[in-house]
Amino acid sequence: MKKTILTNWRVVIAIRPSYTHVKISALGFTGLDSDLDGTLTGPDVELSVAPRPLGDLGYASMSDRLISDDVDGDYRRRCEAMLAALLREPHVRSGRVEVDEESWCSHCDNRWEEMTADEAADLSTQFDANSFEGEPVCCREAIVEARTARGIPAPAYMGGAS
Structure with a gap:
């Protein structure tokens, strides 16, 4: 968060x-x-x-x-x-x-950073096909929390559906 x-x-x-x-x-x-x-x-x-x-x-x-x-x-x-x-x-x-x-x-105490629209569309920088603009990039917990709030599965390498 x-x-x-x-x-x-x-x-x-x-x-x-x-x-x-x-x-x-x-x-x-x-x-x-x-x-x-x-x-x-x-x-x-x-x-x-x-x-x-x-x-x-x-x-x-x-x-x-x-x-x-x-x-x-x-x-x-x-x-x-x-x-x-x-x-x-x-x-x-x-x-x-x-x-x-x-x-x-609030999970890792790092500065909050979010994925830009360009990063979410770029295969080399997105986590998976479900990456979105505004998705946090700092830690696993923040990514999972943001995706859960939007009804999006966590990336497969983080224990989500593939």
Whole structure:
């Protein structure tokens, strides 16, 4: 069975630098003479904004799992609220919520990989004539489980019907 872990929640926004008339000193380039502190210009710039961890209480911090029964849902809601607030700013052109997904096999703990349509159609890479797009390729247990769920027999060399 496929286990998916969501990590690195973030809000990505595009801002119009020329609209903001922000000085480069606002980016942390301090100590410049006033003549060297120019205004930002150019095409839209994308910035990523990471939400504060759920377990960061300000005065103490703890595991997100101790704070929430729905960590992914809480991060999604926190990021969506951040995005809504940021989109109200006139210089924010667009935005989106992003998250990284990592998938693992619950049987062998290897990274989850699936057979592509080309691999399923290619005699040199398919397990047998019943191979299908999306079939796991990591271990026997995952293959048998996926095929059983679809009513397909396991490959003969794995103890299935020939």
